[in-house]
Amino acid sequence: MSGRHEHRYSYSSEESGNRHEEENQLVPVVNNNQALVPMYQKHVAPPGTYVVQIPKDQIYRIPPPENARRFENYTRKGKKKSGPSCCCCALFWIIGILLFLGFLAVIASVIFYIVLRPKALQYSVENFSIKGLDGNLTLSSSSSSLKLSPEFDVTLKSQNPNGKISFFYFTEGSSVTVSYSDVELSTGTFETFYQPTKNAKVIEMALKSNNGVKMSNETRVSLIDHQELGNIPFELDLNVPVKVKVGSIKTWKITLKVHCHVSKNGLKVNSALVSSRCGVKAKALG
Template identity: 45%
Template sequence: MDDRVHPAESTTAEEKMAAPAEPAAISRPENPLAQKNIEKLKPPPGTYVIQIPKDQIYRVPPPENARRFQTYTLRTHRRRHGCCCCCFAWTAALLLFFLVALAAAAVILYFVFQPKIPNYSVDGLSVKGFNLSSTAANLAADLAALSPEFDATVRADNANKKIGIYYRSGSSIAVSYDGVNLCHGVWPTFYQGERNATVFQTALTGSGIRLAAATHAALVTAQSHGKVPLEINIQVPVRLKFSAVTTWTITVKVRCDVTVDKLTADSRIISKSCSVKVDPF
């Protein structure tokens, strides 16, 4: 049996060159809307594209949400403002409550203890170191520096039934004439019980006191008339004792206007008047 060999179908190089070339497949997007979006995202010619980190992008609400954003911002502001007003109102209420409670406690203490301001007076005044004379011969000696000494007898009367008084250190007593300080001293420290009257003597001294000619002449005239006005100022820190409770330090200020007949050791008080002021703080 004769074998027949059929030539395989093949394309020669000439046929390939003669055959027309098939156009290459053009890739087109499957979705036309995507193509439009891509074209929109492309920057126009002559522009630059700047990349900013995502955490630095500040977003602006769209127009349809602008009213909602404004309403939310207004509510937040009102809420914060309301919280501040509430805190202020609570603070004012607590302060008012504290003041009312303090006033109520003061009223209760007043009616329970019935505090009274103590009475003070100067019962005696002995003067040394003054040599006042109206003669011209002794005028130069009189205008020299003086060192007067006063021995004052002071009476302190505590009329309170349930309040004691602690007289503390840091006090001062000064005697002056027509605004010129003559001598000074201190108030003794002691405790004065309820319904107690204490009389004590205190020494007041001055050094290097120089009087003007007019002041010296006024003193000479006053002594010749038998009326020498003096001013005594007392300032003493005290603490009050209410039963088992002791207060903070309170300053008592006493002013006494005393008139003596002469500035000698046996001087006599003609008139006297004292006023008391209390400084609670």
């Protein structure tokens, strides 16, 4: 092999002993002060290139296999430990974003209320005419129930007191029901129309019973008793899909739920309206 120098030394036992003696003997050295200083002279290997050969079975890769397995186990444990921490961090950010969006929604609602000053819609029953009940209640009730076909002509007044909010009413999906003591008497639908700001609208509705109403003897007697008292309570329920318009922006459809308590002094067509009271709630359509 190029660049390789081999130095071989062979000594006899006598020569080896003499050599060690020569290496360890004191050699006088003269310094500037003319004093003798004892020194050891050591043998120095001659310069050159040396090749060290190691058997293959003693060569190990870096890292050794056992260290590689330890490192892999350590990284797995680190991943397991970091899992919950990552989940907590992600959960923290999600909660933070939701709180921020909720804060923005509250601010938007406050601005909306301050700028628009929204007011609730107002409803009132102007007319409540009854057909098909007067006289039929006094018929002989030998059976346990009596089948009737009542009709109602209802006039409802809707008022929009808002100065910057208008409404679109839709017939599709609407329902109007008149009932007495939880017994549904007649049904119908609401009409489609647009109600602008600061506007009052009168709606007329004809409600009928398509398949007739089976009225129990108990309900019939209760209706007669209220008629004699001159105060017959009815309930009027309206479910109407509407869209709210603010400027040029329209919202999605919401359902207005109007519930009215109506009292009549009789069951004739021209019976007087004793009292009426209506309330309204809004529900978003899912």
